[in-house]
Amino acid sequence: MSDAQLAPALAEIRDDFLALEQRERLQLLLEFSNELPELPERYQDHPDLFERVVECQAPVYIFVEVDADDIVHLFATAPKESPTTRGFASILSQGLAGLTTDEVLGVPDDFPQTLGLTQAVSPLRIRGMTALLARTKRQVREKTAAA
Amino acid sequence: MAVDVDPSPTFADYAHPERLVSAEWLLEHQGEPGLVVVESDEDVLLYETGHIRGAVKIDWHTDLNDPVQRDYVQGEEFARLLGSKGIARDTTVVIYGDKNNWWAAYALWVFTLFGHEDVRLLDGGRDKWVADGRELTTDVPAPVPVVYPIVERDDTVIRAFKEDVLAHLGNPLIDVRSPEEYSGERTEIPGYPTESALRAGHIPSAASVPWARAAAPDATFKSRADLEAIYKGDAGLKEGDTVIAYCRIGERSSHTWFVLTHLLGFENVRNYDGSWTEWGSAVRVPIVQGAERGEVPAR
Numbered sequence: 001m002s003d004a005q006l007a008p009a010l011a012e013i014r015d016d017f018l019a020l021e022q023r024e025r026l027q028l029l030l031e032f033s034n035e036l037p038e039l040p041e042r043y044q045d046h047p048d049l050f051e052r053v054v055e056c057q058a059p060v061y062i063f064v065e066v067d068a069d070d071i072v073h074l075f076a077t078a079p080k081e082s083p084t085t086r087g088f089a090s091i092l093s094q095g096l097a098g099l100t101t102d103e104v105l106g107v108p109d110d111f112p113q114t115l116g117l118t119q120a121v122s123p124l125r126i127r128g129m130t131a132l133l134a135r136t137k138r139q140v141r142e143k144t145a146a147a
Numbered sequence: 148m149a150v151d152v153d154p155s156p157t158f159a160d161y162a163h164p165e166r167l168v169s170a171e172w173l174l175e176h177q178g179e180p181g182l183v184v185v186e187s188d189e190d191v192l193l194y195e196t197g198h199i200r201g202a203v204k205i206d207w208h209t210d211l212n213d214p215v216q217r218d219y220v221q222g223e224e225f226a227r228l229l230g231s232k233g234i235a236r237d238t239t240v241v242i243y244g245d246k247n248n249w250w251a252a253y254a255l256w257v258f259t260l261f262g263h264e265d266v267r268l269l270d271g272g273r274d275k276w277v278a279d280g281r282e283l284t285t286d287v288p289a290p291v292p293v294v295y296p297i298v299e300r301d302d303t304v305i306r307a308f309k310e311d312v313l314a315h316l317g318n319p320l321i322d323v324r325s326p327e328e329y330s331g332e333r334t335e336i337p338g339y340p341t342e343s344a345l346r347a348g349h350i351p352s353a354a355s356v357p358w359a360r361a362a363a364p365d366a367t368f369k370s371r372a373d374l375e376a377i378y379k380g381d382a383g384l385k386e387g388d389t390v391i392a393y394c395r396i397g398e399r400s401s402h403t404w405f406v407l408t409h410l411l412g413f414e415n416v417r418n419y420d421g422s423w424t425e426w427g428s429a430v431r432v433p434i435v436q437g438a439e440r441g442e443v444p445a446r
Binding site: 026027029030033080081082083084085087119120121122124125 | 192
């Protein structure tokens with residue numbers, strides 16, 4: 001995998017995880033989980049806009065916004081009883097922040113597998129993040145096509 | 148030495164009331180020598196967000212499953228795991244977890260495969276504990292490691308393999324998946340499409356009893372009378388029946404195994420952990436689609 005394609009924020013998140021021992025990686029994931037921002041007010045009463053990520057074991061919903069400058073904004077919501085899923089959503093929302101549509105579409109599909117979490121979290125659970133990324137990219141494609 | 152059983156009248160009607168404890172009992176016995184409380188959740192991080200004081204964590208996926216083969220850990224790993232959690236062979240273990248004790252029951256079933264004698268569930272699990280506003284802490288205990296003996300897992304009594312299920316056909320089977328999975332409309336549990344099978348439907352003659360029917364809205368187990376109405380009434384089980392329960396990977400059905408074995412007193416219940424992810428992908432095994440149970444094929 002070439003780092004040329006990987007956005008700096010995502011590369012930094014990946015390197016942070018890989019620098020830690022297995023158990024500490026869980027703690028970092030928990031920090032991400034706690035950092036998942038609340039939805040902005042304009043979206044709080046609009047569950048209709050959000051897409052359920054059915055591949056995740058917890059109810060997680062995402063919504064992608066592409067602004068006038070072609071910048072992608074990923075909004076996600078997941079219950080506090082599902083910290084792992086919240087952590088996955090938070091990693092993507094922070095890692096993709098400020099990227100253009102092309103840059104988001106260029107994120108390697110296997111990014112979730114490169115975080116070194118498959119052992120600490122299990123491969124099955126990591127698949128939820130892969131689906132989150134895939135659905136985010138699909139929404140970006142749809143929104144770019146519609147524009 | 149085992150810790151006292153919970154004398155609560157709530158549990159008295161069950162076949163084995165000693166398998167359940169209440170939050171009140173737990174608070175009373177917390178920290179007593181010979182007792183270890185274990186949290187076992189679906190979400191691998193939930194324990195880290197806060198848990199019952201003194202509880203240790205055991206994860207169904209990263210601790211109890213073999214990382215390579217589709218199987219549970221062997222005696223050596225199990226001994227190492229339990230010893231590191233301060234659990235000795237005669238320790239009273241109380242397990243609790245999220246989602247109606249779904250994964251807690253799975254862990255209890257695996258403990259039972261290794262013959263750990265005194266293992267109980269906290270009735271209502273994590274959900275009720277939180278709903279009742281009880282204390283959670285992020286302090287992780289540092290248990291003093293003890294020696295747990297290396298015990299060979301016994302897969303012959305409460306575990307069924309595919310060949311056992313084929314030989315069992317004609318005897319009662321309980322399918323604990325969702326009605327959509329049972330009828331074959333979908334191969335995976337709603338919300339869990341990552342563990343799929345190639346074919347959809349159910350094992351011929353299996354009765355459909357979604358696992359969560361055994362739980363009350365507050366995540367505790369339903370009363371014995373209610374459970375009898377479901378399993379003996381609706382599903383038609385009879386006293387003395389030999390039963391196999393299955394789901395998708397064997398976790399939901401270990402909850403049902405607990406109910407049938409410890410709450411209703413059935414003595415010959417096995418959990419088929421290969422479940423639909425194996426059966427629905429196996430070559431030339433009989434499958435029925437639709438809401439009807441279907442006939443066992445002539446052999």
